[in-house]
Amino acid sequence: MLKDKKTKITFHNGILTIGGTIIEIAYEDSRIFFDFGSEYDPASPHQPKDLQDLLDMNLVPYLDNMFDPSIELKGYESKEDKFKDTAVFLSHVHLDHSKIINYLNPSVPLYMLEGTKSLLNTLNINNDFLFPLHNQGESNVREINGVKENEVVQVGKIKVKVMPVDHDAYGASGLLIETPDLVISYTGDIRLHGYRKDATLNFCKESENCDVL
Ligand SMILES: [Zn+2]
Structure with a gap:
């Protein structure tokens, strides 16, 4: 809780782990979340097979109204x-940022750079990259709104600029988030070298006067 601001920031997951970040920023009746993956340990003998397992094993937090309501869950209620207005970015x-997007409530829009959208659809072509959709449609991936580099998306009273950054994943972005009383920069995973170093530097420059997450 920020004392002098109406903006509320909640760290739901990914504080003490590498990846699995789920952060919420809310302002009055508008809110956004960023990243929708799960922490995972490929070496663990017990692997979660569905959303119920992920919640029961504390790998994913229960988030009110954010999961596909057609999935029956025991012990959780919104x-x-x-x-x-709610949206996810x-x-x-990378899976620790994306693995559970198919469990996202179909009524919540999901945004990402076009490059990431196209990669996710390709990587999941055999339905074995992400957790599978509960109601299988024509595609193996839920609906995604692909955005252009530096495009600004308005979610109620919150504005989000999706900016390219360098990372070892094509299509990576950072977010510049503006509420009526705060500007926040979410770096995602970022590196200061590589083929898109210029994009990273540009993102850092625009983030200079922000609170950085
Ligand atoms: Zn990454």
Whole structure:
């Protein structure tokens, strides 16, 4: 809770882990989340097979109204949805940031750079990259809004600029988030070298006067 601001930032997951970041920024009846993956340990003998397992094993936090309501869950129930506008943003394709997007409530729009959208659809062509959709449609991946580099998306009272950055995943981005009383920069995974070093430097420059997550 920020004392003098109406903007609320909640770190739901990924504080003490590498990856699995789920952060929420809310302002009045608008809110956004960024990244929708899960921490995972490929060496663990017990692997989660579905959303119920992920929640029960504390690998994913229960988030009110954010999961596909057609998935029956034991022991979890959402409260009334007080938000008018909700959206999720994905910084890049790596699984610790993307693995549970098919469990996202179909009524919540999901945004990412076009490059990440195209990679996710390709990597999941055999339905074995992400957790599978509960209601299988024509595609193996839920609906995605691909955005152009530096495009600004308005979610109620929150504005999000999706900016390219360098990372070892094509299509990676950072987010510049503007609420009526705060500007926040979310780096995603970022590196200061590589083929898109210039994009990283540009993102850092625009983030200079922000609070950085
Ligand atoms: Zn990464």
